[in-house]
Amino acid sequence: MSQRLAELAATTDLAADPVGFASDPWWLILFKAVLVFAFCVVMTLFAIWWERKVVAWMQMRIGPKHVGPQGLLQSLADGVKLAFKEDIIVKAADKPVYILAPVVSMVPAFMAFAVIPMGGQVSMFGHQTHLQLTDLPVGVLYILATASVGIYGIVLAGWSSGSTYPLLGSLRSTAQMISYEVAMGLSFAGVFLYSGSMSTSTIVGQQGDTWFAVLLPVSFIIYIVAMVGETNRAPFDLPEAEGELVGGFHTEYSSLKFALFFLAEYVNMVVVSSLATTLFLGGYRAPWPITAVWDGANSGWWTLLWYFLKVQLFLFLFIWLRGTLPRLRYDQFMRLGWKVLIPTSLVWLMLIATVRAMKNEGYDYRGIVLGIAGAIIAILVLSVVWDMFRGTDDEEEKAKAAQPPPGAPGAAEPFDPMAGGFPVPPLPGQELPPVPRRAVRRAEPVGAMVGNGNGTGSADDESATDATDKEV
Amino acid sequence: MTAGLAAATVAAADLSGRGGPGFLSPTGAEVAFVLIGLVVLGSALLVVTTSQIVHAALWLVVTLGGLAAEYLLLTAEFIAWVQVLIYIGAVVVLLLFGLMLTRAPIGRSTELDSLKRWPAVLVAVGATATLLTVVVDAFHSAYLDLGKTDDGSARVTGESLFRVWVLPFEVLSVLLLAALIGAIVLSRGRADADGKGR
Amino acid sequence: MNPANYLYLAALLFTVGAAGVLLRRNAIVVFMCVELMLNATNLAFVTFARMHGNYDGQVIAFFTMVVAAAEVVVGLSIIIAIFRSRRTASVDDANLMKW
Helix, strand or coil, X not given: CHHHHHHHHHCCHHHHCCCCHHHCCHHHHHHHHHHHHHHHHHHHHHHHHHHHHHHHHHCCCCCCCCCCHHHCCHHHHHHHHHHHCCCCCCCCCCHHHHHHHHHHHHHHHHHHHHHCCCEEEEEECCEEEEECXXXXXXXXXXXXXXXXXXXXXXXXXXXHCCCHHHHHHHHHHHHHHHHHHHHHXXXXXXXXXXXXXXXXXXXXXXXXXXXXXXXXXXXXXXXXXXXHHHCCCCCCCHHHCHHHHCCHHHCCCCHHHHHHHHHHHHHHHHHHHHHHHHHHCCCCCCCHHHHHHXXXXXXXXXXXXXXXXXHHHHHHHHHHHHHHCCCCCHHHHHHHHHHHHHHHHHHHHHHHHHHHHHHHCCCCHHHHHHHHHHHHHHHHHHHHHHHHHHHHHHHHHHHHHHCCCCCCCCCCCCCCCCHHHCCCCCCCCCCCCCCCCCCXXXXXXXXXXXXXXXXXXXXXXXXXXXXXXXXX | CHHHHHHXXXXXXXXXXXXXXXXXXXXXXXXXXXXXXXXXXXXXHHHHHCCCHHHHHHHHHXXXXXXXXXXXXXXXXXXXXXXXXXXXXXXXXXXXXXXXXXXXXXXXXXXXXXXXXXXXXXHHHHHHHXXXXXHHHHHCCCCCCCCCCCCCCHHHHHHHHHHCCHXXXXXXXXXXXXXXXXXXXXXHHHHHHCCCCC | CCCHHHHHHHHHHHHHHHHHHXXXXXXXXXHXXXXXXXXXXXXXXXXXXXXXXXXXHHHHHHHHHHHHXXXXXXXXXXXXXXXXXXXXXXXXXXXXXXX
């Protein structure tokens, strides 16, 4: 395998380093493992602080500022406080599974970090080594596998709590993570086709000239959406929707166990951000304008800086989304996953495969690009035309709806608050049923209330109470 | 499960085959095989005997993780990670999903075992005897050189898959499509029978 | 190392799974036992692949996994359909071929 890797890397800068991963002494591997662990924990503390700060700025607040400079140590203080809280184990819980669940959700998150290349070759205690714990030929597959193991933490936490809301939250998250994992895997497939490898370090090496985000923009966008869905973050945080499910799967957890879930969520965020960096943004390589003016940017410890900045970019994206977008409804979310992301990535994958095959057959590169650009433009034009025709159809329908023929379903259709099984707002033209209002809260003289049918208010109240009676 | 996976990672780090001799010596590989094999067998027995349904699913996860580690010991790296991805990541999660939809209780369920215990044991013993006899008879003199690193990575598996096994692969994709449609039909049919979808 | 060791493990695992299928009543647990048997055959296939030094065994193990995944999807939807109409997931109670 090392031969093959070397062959693959021969075209790239990776060939410059003859030192493989196998040459690391065991203590250096151990040290790097500890370093990766520490990096994850510190990044979690930092990300929590940063999230609170950025969301605060977006909402014209100040955010944490008392503990440490600029409130930097706030999340550390919160963590210590969490650890000292009383550890409650619910009576109805399945105890072993209840204790196991937070651990199961945290360990895979850390394990996935083992194959993330955080930097190039550096000198550490006199040894030349990579800033990557280990390199597997199927590294990305390994990350997908660990991510799918992480689902168990959430499922088991929800089930073992012996309570309704956590169970609902965990069922949601299972369906969510399984469906978005498909789209995620399909977006990876494009990268595999282009780089010819599943090893993270080789994929980084292949992006010496052009980032895959530029070559494969559709894969990149699909991955960005899928990674937010996979980490259960806003706007896809349905499993822990506070308004509906109290706290989702971790409702019954407290103290250190809750802290572990928190840690797992943020480490997962860092992992998927690192993966996005590695697969699409050239990994630890410096962005283009810097490499043009400075040759040493891609060497030594500087690579760690580029990696860190790119990951921060993605973390900021997470926070930005959370600060901006409202939570999706469950069916909208599933529709996005199954009816938009997966078909799009399948078509895109076909396209990539075709281009690769044509290139292998020796067709001219520019011819291919022109052909595909022509096809895309044709499809766009078709869709615009289609939209125009459909638009007129819509207008006709609206015109019809404006004057409903007798007996036809139209605007006169009564409002069904649970249409399709979900609570929905009324459509234009539909009227809300009378809302049962509270009788008081009105600045009316007592005499008027006692008085017989005085004013419209009390008439409304009467009908409202009638309605509630009927409903009951 | 964590232990199995940790073992799997260690083995993966060792056996990803970087030319030189593996991290595990042949004896080490044998010891690892025996230990992981015991874990696999023990958890498989627990799947069959435990009286708590969800625990059965969790023991199944341990079994499958252990098997993934065994695949790594056999240098079938791609298969090992696909095992984790498909079996642990999708199949057992789906099983758990099904358990929760069918109201799996916390705690012991009575009535989990059939009353026909003796026929089952009889069949099990008979099958063991037959299989073990066959294996002993056929392979008592075979030898596996563990020092020789064999490449079981994605590249060779893929080459074999797309050069030799293309037709079965395509048929398989049709099967998957059929399963997808079948599942949708099965779950929609009920909704129509109820009158209004749920 | 004698590859028969792996085959012994596969045989034992297969037996455990077979016994489970006969012993258990909950349909989903029966499913788990079927998975055990499939995995036992997979282990045997991968062992044979290693023994003979070609990759057909691994490819067939891969096929088995995919088929198992398809089987679980359809099987679970059947089990849940039965559960909806009969409120039970026990194989002994689903003895009528009626909806």
